[in-house]
Amino acid sequence: MNPDPVMFRPGAEQVARSRMSELMRAVASATGRPIPDYAALQRFALEDPARFWSLLLAFSGLVHEGDSEPALLGDSIELAAFFPGLSLNYAENLLASGPGREDDRPALTACDERGVVTRLTRKELRDRVVRVARALRRHGLEPGDRVVAVVRNGAEAVIACLGAAAIGATWSSTATDLAAAAVLQRFAPIQPRVLFAHRRLLQQGQERSLDAHVGEIVAGLRSLELVVSLDDEPFEFESDTAQVLTLEELTRVTTAAVKRPAEFEWPRFSFNHPLFILFSSGTTGAPKCIVHGVGGTLLEHWKELVLHSALTPEDRLYFHTTADWMMWNWQLSALVTGAEVVLFDGSVSYPSEDALWRLVARERVTVFGTSPAFLQYSRDLGHVPRERVDLSALRAMMSTGSILHDSLYDWVRANVGELPLQSISGGTDIIGCFVLGNPTLPVMRGEAQCVSLGLDVRALMPDGGFGAGPGELVCAAPFPSRPVGLFGDTTGSRFHDAYFAQNEGLWTHGDLLELTPSGGARILGRTDGIINVRGIRVGPAEIYSVLTHVPEVVEGMAVEQIAPREPGGSRIVLLVVLKPGLVLDRPLTLRIKKELKARASAAHVPAVVVQVEEVPVTLNNKRSERAARDVLNGLWPKNVDALKNPGILHVLRDHPELAVRPGHP
Amino acid sequence: MAPTTQPEIRKVIVDWLDDNFHFGDAAKLIKDDEMSFLDNGVLDSLGFVQLVLHLEDSFHFQIDRKDLSRDNFDGLGKIVRYVMAHPKFGANA
Numbered sequence: 001m002n003p004d005p006v007m008f009r010p011g012a013e014q015v016a017r018s019r020m021s022e023l024m025r026a027v028a029s030a031t032g033r034p035i036p037d038y039a040a041l042q043r044f045a046l047e048d049p050a051r052f053w054s055l056l057l058a059f060s061g062l063v064h065e066g067d068s069e070p071a072l073l074g075d076s077i078e079l080a081a082f083f084p085g086l087s088l089n090y091a092e093n094l095l096a097s098g099p100g101r102e103d104d105r106p107a108l109t110a111c112d113e114r115g116v117v118t119r120l121t122r123k124e125l126r127d128r129v130v131r132v133a134r135a136l137r138r139h140g141l142e143p144g145d146r147v148v149a150v151v152r153n154g155a156e157a158v159i160a161c162l163g164a165a166a167i168g169a170t171w172s173s174t175a176t177d178l179a180a181a182a183v184l185q186r187f188a189p190i191q192p193r194v195l196f197a198h199r200r201l202l203q204q205g206q207e208r209s210l211d212a213h214v215g216e217i218v219a220g221l222r223s224l225e226l227v228v229s230l231d232d233e234p235f236e237f238e239s240d241t242a243q244v245l246t247l248e249e250l251t252r253v254t255t256a257a258v259k260r261p262a263e264f265e266w267p268r269f270s271f272n273h274p275l276f277i278l279f280s281s282g283t284t285g286a287p288k289c290i291v292h293g294v295g296g297t298l299l300e301h302w303k304e305l306v307l308h309s310a311l312t313p314e315d316r317l318y319f320h321t322t323a324d325w326m327m328w329n330w331q332l333s334a335l336v337t338g339a340e341v342v343l344f345d346g347s348v349s350y351p352s353e354d355a356l357w358r359l360v361a362r363e364r365v366t367v368f369g370t371s372p373a374f375l376q377y378s379r380d381l382g383h384v385p386r387e388r389v390d391l392s393a394l395r396a397m398m399s400t401g402s403i404l405h406d407s408l409y410d411w412v413r414a415n416v417g418e419l420p421l422q423s424i425s426g427g428t429d430i431i432g433c434f435v436l437g438n439p440t441l442p443v444m445r446g447e448a449q450c451v452s453l454g455l456d457v458r459a460l461m462p463d464g465g466f467g468a469g470p471g472e473l474v475c476a477a478p479f480p481s482r483p484v485g486l487f488g489d490t491t492g493s494r495f496h497d498a499y500f501a502q503n504e505g506l507w508t509h510g511d512l513l514e515l516t517p518s519g520g521a522r523i524l525g526r527t528d529g530i531i532n533v534r535g536i537r538v539g540p541a542e543i544y545s546v547l548t549h550v551p552e553v554v555e556g557m558a559v560e561q562i563a564p565r566e567p568g569g570s571r572i573v574l575l576v577v578l579k580p581g582l583v584l585d586r587p588l589t590l591r592i593k594k595e596l597k598a599r600a601s602a603a604h605v606p607a608v609v610v611q612v613e614e615v616p617v618t619l620n621n622k623r624s625e626r627a628a629r630d631v632l633n634g635l636w637p638k639n640v641d642a643l644k645n646p647g648i649l650h651v652l653r654d655h656p657e658l659a660v661r662p663g664h665p
Numbered sequence: 666m667a668p669t670t671q672p673e674i675r676k677v678i679v680d681w682l683d684d685n686f687h688f689g690d691a692a693k694l695i696k697d698d699e700m701s702f703l704d705n706g707v708l709d710s711l712g713f714v715q716l717v718l719h720l721e722d723s724f725h726f727q728i729d730r731k732d733l734s735r736d737n738f739d740g741l742g743k744i745v746r747y748v749m750a751h752p753k754f755g756a757n758a
Contacts (some may be wrong), residue, residue: 204709349710380714382730594688
């Protein structure tokens with residue numbers, strides 16, 4: 001007998017009082033159309049998108065000015081404009097006062113692995129944000145100027161980000177563990193004027209200086225005019241182009257002028273004004289600099305956090321992330337719901353291997369966002385979190401970053417509790433999710449509960465039609481969190497090539513999707529060459545860039561393969577072609593790995609390096625990561641005829657180090 | 666054949682540390698057999714779990730999750746002693 005596929009079913013009262021249900025009633029009232037359930041709401045949203053987004057904006061209560069009509073101009077996903085007459089401010093909306101968002105309520109709790117905790121009320125956070133905003137303005141920063149950051153996941157990073165956003169500057173951040181060369185690849189093209197950075201790194205209880213690391217980044221960014229240390233003490237380097245200050249020094253000059261910070265007037269910006277630039281590395285070229293707008297980010301995040309995640313001012317959200325992942329921006333937006341955001345800076349396993357569960361218990365976290373890798377780690381340790389710590393405040397969990405295997409749903413139910421485990425998935429490219437949780441629907445084992453409201457997500461089948469999948473995840477109608485564009489792509493051609501050229505008229509995301517009979521969805525992996533290992537996205541192009549520093553290597557190809565002993569997990573396999581006569585021995589293998597860690601990050605290091613005589617290429621001499629990936633995952637590529645050297649596929653299939661081994665149950 | 670001698674067991678562990686974390690520097694990093702891996706940046710707990718899975722694969726036995734403690738695994742000497750004392754050690758060699 002098959003086990004019951006329903007892992008959690010919300011109670012009738014819980015469904016009725018959710019904001020999602022409230023929206024259904026509001027839409028029914030406004031349109032005279034019966035909206036009995038989520039499916040009906042989604043049908044309405046897709047049939048009348050302009051009306052839907054207009055009603056959603058009004059329902060959201062987001063602070064804005066200008067005309068909210070038209071809600072949508074154009075029907076091309078690539079070119080459509082949402083709310084062209086509307087202006088708003090991201091930081092203002094996150095920090096506004098109101099019912100459930102009173103000034104004295106907790107806004108931010110930042111914890112580190114030593115147990116140091118910083119707590120800020122909404123007023124305290126707003127005051128600090130305003131001080132940074134005024135200081136940046138005093139330094140001549142203008143709307144649209146780029147502010148970049150190399151930061152730990154701490155309160156200062158949030159304050160700097162919102163301070164920049166408050167005056168219309170555009171924010172980009174990375175974590176402190178990305179190599180300087182990789183940071184420069186991301187930041188140099190966007191010509192930032194300001195850099196915020198931490199001076200110290202905490203790792204497994206050890207403190208390490210970031211002076212040299214940040215100094216190397218500053219030296220490589222000639223556009224910088226201001227560098228700000230987010231730790232108490234100043235950086236030990238000097239810059240011949242930029243002023244180097246501490247955060248205290250930056251804001252001190254304005255202290256006298258900020259006796260009454262509440263008087264700060266929040267400037268409002270057009271819906272598509274650039275708010276964040278995120279980075280995504282592919283199989284070729286430099287990382288894409290993806291520009292996300294104020295309105296699209298805010299409206300989509302509000303929808304995902306309030307409606308799908310059901311966050312309220314009574315919640316405390318902890319989503320495990322670092323500042324170089326879009327989930328950092330996403331969890332930050334939870335301030336708009338009135339919920340308290342909990343941050344954690346440190347290792348998930350320090351000072352004890354269950355440190356994260358202890359944090360969840362100690363801070364009375366109500367919604368805990370994590371990854372399949374962390375759940376698997378807890379399971380491998382044999383932990384029963386509900387027996388080790390008090391999880392009575394926890395009401396929901398989320399998981400994203402990679403595929404959430406069916407067995408982890410059972411593990412969570414048995415070892416954490418009977419709560420909704422929401423698998424959510426989207427990405428950097430849309431700074432949000434295509435599939436999510438839903439407080440009105442049951443959780444089915446192995447499934448995301450639903451497709452995101454108002455997003456026309458479909459599975460494009462190999463025959464070119466739409467179906468249940470598995471098929472290419474595409475979006476077939478305009479959506480507000482579509483990026484504004486790619487930075488520096490003045491003609492829009494790179495933007496078109498990245499998302500629209502593969503299937504004209506559709507947004508092609510690069511994920512493999514299955515839509516389930518229950519209305520849910522499963523993400524089955526990537527359809528392009530981008531690698532995702534334990535939730536960290538790695539562009540093979542960055543690996544190839546590092547390989548140019550290993551003179552023995554003529555060519556490399558990095559592909560993702562199902563990991564042995566890790567259900568739903570994967571690993572990086574690196575194929576290398578060496579100069580004639582050379583043999584890949586252990587010292588060379590280790591040197592390749594060492595270079596990748598030093599020049600990119602630990603996430604770029606392959607689990608396996610294998611020497612090959614050639615990599616698969618098409619008849620047009622285009623390298624085919626996809627063919628290599630298919631064969632390394634037990635599939636025979638469909639387009640063998642399009643390959644110039646199909647014989648290499650047999651070599652890869654039969655290589656003893658590359659055999660696909662099933663994961664353990 | 667699973668490794669059976671103390672030098673072979675040490676090599677399995679050090680090679681794995683090199684392959685996954687230290688890329689040739691593991692032996693240099695481990696000053697002595699009793700040095701804590703967790704306190705000296707040789708391994709964090711996430712890596713520790715991966716090492717346990719690798720030991721299970723290499724020596725063909727299951728490690729009881731109740732045994733996962735610093736006393737048994739936080740150091741080269743401790744791991745070698747644990748492996749050699751395991752009731753199934755050598756059974757499938």
